[in-house]
Amino acid sequence: MTEMLLAVQQPFDFQECLVFLSRSEQEVLHVTTPDTVRKLMRIGERLILIELQEAEHHIRVRFPVDEVSDTEKERVAREVRDWLDLERDLKPFETMGAKNELLAPLIEAHRGLRMIGFPDLFEALTWAIIGQQITLSFAYTIKRRFVERYGDHQVVGGRTYWTFPRAERIALLEPEELRELQFSRRKAEYVIDIAREITNGDLSKTALQSLSSANIRERLLAIRGVGEWTADYVLMKCFQDASAFPIADVGLHQAIQHQLGTSKKPTIEEVKRYGESWQGWEGYATFYLWRSLYGNV
Template identity: 30%
Template sequence: MAATIHGRFLALYPSQAPTAADILHTPEQTLRQAGLSRSKVSYVRDLAAKVQSGLPTLEQLATQDDDAIIQILTQVKGIGRWSAQMLLIFRLQRQDVWPTDDQGIRNALQRLYQLEEPPSKAETERCGQPWQPYRSIAAWYLWRSLAMADWG
């Protein structure tokens, strides 16, 4: 579903990837017809407005430390700590990001340590400490362990 909506969104701008100005000038109804919910339209527009106001590019963000990047990105409506952490892990390839709010990580830790229930955020934080400075890699293996468990 997300890939379909993404494709429809990009199709609104056939000659090039949309700029922040393009998005801000696209009528809300047009964005909604592409499949974006009202809240997603609001988030995309807030991001575009912040880009126009000087939000750092990915290349500029890459020079910042993780906490600074999270602080910058969470100022955008619709981007929370988890979303910023996913960007750190998957786009900026940071090796020591530990997404304590990720339910998949918590479920994998529950399975790994044979806990009665998923660990709390604080317990998840403690579980990740031995894996520093490679917690992103540990997180990836934990996510994969859930996929492997589904196989049999």
């Protein structure tokens, strides 16, 4: 079995990342065990199955099935680093958080957790739109249907591994086809419109990465179906902007209420005030607060 090692900025806790990746039994884009995660990646025109496992100060990347070229290894390494935010120096976040009443206990409990994201812009936007104004459980149900109908797959050892659908494929659909999966009419239109923008070259992560965070946000907000929450979520999870702040996020409000032990959720103004002490790390603060919602495993 071919493998390689990726160096990781410390602190890093692979087990904490596995807890996050294992949070839904309906997840269809990766498979976790107590010690590993497997994911099918699209590298160029190839589908390559990878398995990640902890190694001292590194992540071991294994290729259970495929022989891979050096160029493909480099692309896989880049994808894994982006997915798990491995190149981030978390020490400044920890220094800031240690003085913060909300964050200090979370950083102590989950030290080394990374802001796990979506390297692919189409996946990030689609997932954010699917999740608008519905429960997380129902969002996962819709995502599974979407992936299993339009994604690519590979069967290894009797298990099926999936990739997220390509924008080029979704661009060819009509809204009625996504309505069959229980997308709302509007969401179906939004996702297909985004797929067409990406396919036509009018929307590109590479092009957006040359802009400032403020300008990326402005461009995202110009997309039909993308409001402030979606733009901030995509900035945080696709562009790895540690300062992105989805301030209206329901889960964030629940987590703050839970951490403070209060009887009601905070107002937007109260969340803004908390965010003032997280400056530059609002995205990571949000991610750690989300972590508090699914237990102390």
